[in-house]
Structures are given as C-alpha cells and as structure tokens.
Amino acid sequence: MSSVVQTSTASKTKSPHVGAAIFALAMGGVGIGVTEFTMMGLLKEVEQGLGISTPEAGHLISAYALGVVVGAPLLAAVGAKLPRKYLAxxxxxxxxxxxxxxxxAPDYGSMLVSRxxxxxxxxxxxxxxxVIAxxxxxxxxxxxxxxxxMAGLSVSNVIGVPAATWVGQTFGWRLLFLLVGGIGLLTLVLLWRYVPYQAPHPDASIRRELGALKRLQVWLAILIGIVGFGGFFATYTYIAHTMTLVAGIPGSLLPIVVALYGLGMVAGTVVGGRLADKSVMGTLxxxxxxxxxxxxxxAVAVHWPWSALVMVFVVGASGSMLIPALQTRLLDASPDAPSLASSLNHAALNxxxxxxxFLGGLVIAWGWGFVAPALVGAVLAVLGFGIALTSGVLERKxxxxA
Structure with missing residues (x-):
C-alpha cells in the first residue's frame, strides 16, 4: 500500500489527549450499539406496550437500519464543510x-418515525x-x-445491551431510550472536552465527498462488507432460537450467550485493527x-451446549475482524472524501x-432448520472473499x- 495514500488519508493531528479523544468517540459507539441491538431483545415488551404484532415490531428495527443506510452518505456529504469535531x-x-x-412517542406511527x-x-x-481517530x-x-x-459498538454488546435489556424487562422498555439519551449526553461532554479542533479541508464540498461514489474500489469495498458480513448477521439474528432449540441452552442463560458474542466482537475488533495496520488487503x-x-x-458444534458457547465467541470474533480493515480500505480508496467513504462502511453493514x-429466515422457512443460516453465512463469506480477490487484482493493474 502506498505510503503516500496513507499519509494523505490520515495526516497526524497533535493532541495531548489522544486516548481520551478516542475513548470519547468510542463512547458514542456504545450508545449507538445499545439502541440498535437492545431492541431485538425487547421486541416482546414493545409489542405489548404499543399493541402491535411481531412483524410490526420488527419493522421498528428495519426503520432504524433504513435510517442508517439513508443517513450515512447524506449527512456525511452535507457536513463536509464543517470541522470534524463540530460534525461529530x-x-x-x-x-x-x-x-x-x-x-x-405515543403510538406505533410516531415510534416508527423516531426510530x-x-x-x-x-x-x-x-x-x-x-477519520478523526x-x-x-x-x-x-x-x-x-x-x-x-469500533470497539465501543462491541463493548455495548458485552455490557450495555444485557444491562439495558434487563432494565427494559424489569422497569419498562421505554427506559431504554432514556438510558441511551444519558449515554449520548455523556458523549457530547467528552467530545467537547477531548476531541481536538480540526479545520475542514479548504476544498471540502458536497460534490467532492460524493466523488467517492465514482470509484470502483469504493463500491467493491462496500460490496465486500454487504456480502462478506452478511453471514455474521444471518447467524446473529437467529442466535436465540439456535441456542435454545438446537443447543438446548435454557432461555435464562441467553444474556450470557449475548455477552460471549459481544466479548468475541471486542477481541475480533482489536485483533482486526492490529492486522489491518500490517496489511489491509491481507487481512481481508x-x-x-x-x-x-x-x-x-x-453449524456442527451448536448441537452441544459447551461447544456452542465456544463457537458463539469465535463467530463474534471472526466477523468483527473485518470491520477495521474495511473501514481503512474505504479511507484508502477515497482519500479526498474520507468522511463519506468511511460512513459508507456502516451503511454497508446495515x-x-x-x-x-432475510436469507437466514428464508432457509428456516424452507424447513432447513435453525443451523442453516450459519451455512448460508459461510457461503456469503466465500463470495465476499471472491470480491476481495477481484478488488486486489484490479488494484495491481x-x-x-494518492
């Protein structure tokens, strides 16, 4: 990888509080992870509270994901001329x-809009x-x-999501949003205190940011994220059913399962970051x-409780190793529009x-069982590998x- 590209995408900004600044940015990830993933564990309470069906409750999760896909490129481009600290x-x-x-939100319609x-x-x-980090x-x-x-998102699955789920189940599901609001306010204070001011690029503009969308390598990186990471979500979405109905783990232990998955995500994110520093494409x-x-x-180990728990950690770790490499790849592919390119990674993940x-639910509906989504995920990972190889071949040509 060209050192010129590396320098252009991340010229170092001196700050006496680098660790605190990165912690402040990660704290925002904790809040985002809590609001995104806790809803999955509180769907039953949401259904009862709003008087809606299970599919309608699922639409609240879909609405949030749609917001991510729409907002990621739109707000990153619109905020191109702002100093990055103020944009954050x-x-x-x-x-x-x-x-x-x-x-x-008093009813289902307003809740859908707010999500x-x-x-x-x-x-x-x-x-x-x-980009700031x-x-x-x-x-x-x-x-x-x-x-x-990115570890903030993973840590939320270890601590924040189980805690918020318990609070929601015990004291009322709407308290989830008060908890997230509190994390958001804390993040605002930390960002203001520790993230250094960085003047926007003199040539920054919406047009410049949108220029990232003209590059084939940007689209290939996005496609790697969509296809390669799809298997992670195919497995995670149905993990509660798989653990209870296939592995025979009691439902009362599901918070431990979720925490193990989260611990795997933390470990994978940290290791993935180290690997990406050595070689981005090699990591992929x-x-x-x-x-x-x-x-x-x-898919094999999930038939026994202890091996299932071990593989929950391994799957969480292996999938999360992708995120830092994909994020860095997008920065390298579009050094003159880093905010938009970097934000597209999260649109891709959603x-x-x-x-x-969808694909996991499809094979379950076909009667293939709750193990089938993991096998679908394996196929998606192989397809993602093929896209990564294509990207590498094109880059050599x-x-x-810079």
Missing part, C-alpha cells in the same frame, strides 16, 4: 434527541469518528485507532475464509444486516490514487 457533536446531539423522542430518525446519524457519526495517530497505527472507536484475504470455516464449525436476516 452535531450528529451525536441529533442521535440523543431522536432517542429521547422515542421515549415519548428512522435515530438511525440517520449512526453511519455518519462512525464515519467521521473513524485515524488523524490523531501515525499512519502505521490507523487500523488500531479505528478499531478502538485471511479473515473472510476464516469466517466461512468458523460458521461451518459452528444492508448486510438486512440481507443476512491500477493502483489506488
């Missing part, structure tokens, strides 16, 4: 207010957070810095086949969420522009 603050304020709106609104800043925030360290540590920001070449193997082993859940 504005997006987190938007996110916080949208979640507080969900707390007071869509809460998803809008998700991808754009992670996009600008990754990468700018605070040397080019050889970009993967690590990005992985630390090794991790995608690794995901396929992990999912096939999971499309992967929808794709994986036409290297990425």
């Amino acid at each position: 603050l504005g997006l987190m304020l938007f996110f916080t207010l949208a979640n507080l709106t969900s707390y007071v 869509f609104a809460a998803g809008l800043p998700h991808g754009a925030f992670f996009g600008v957070a990754a 990468a700018s605070l360290v040397s080019p050889t540590r970009r993967g690590w810095a990005i992985s630390m920001v 070449y090794w991790v995608l086949p690794g995901i396929a193997v992990a999912l096939v082993v999971y 499309v992967a969420n929808a794709l994986g859940a 036409k290297p990425l522009a």
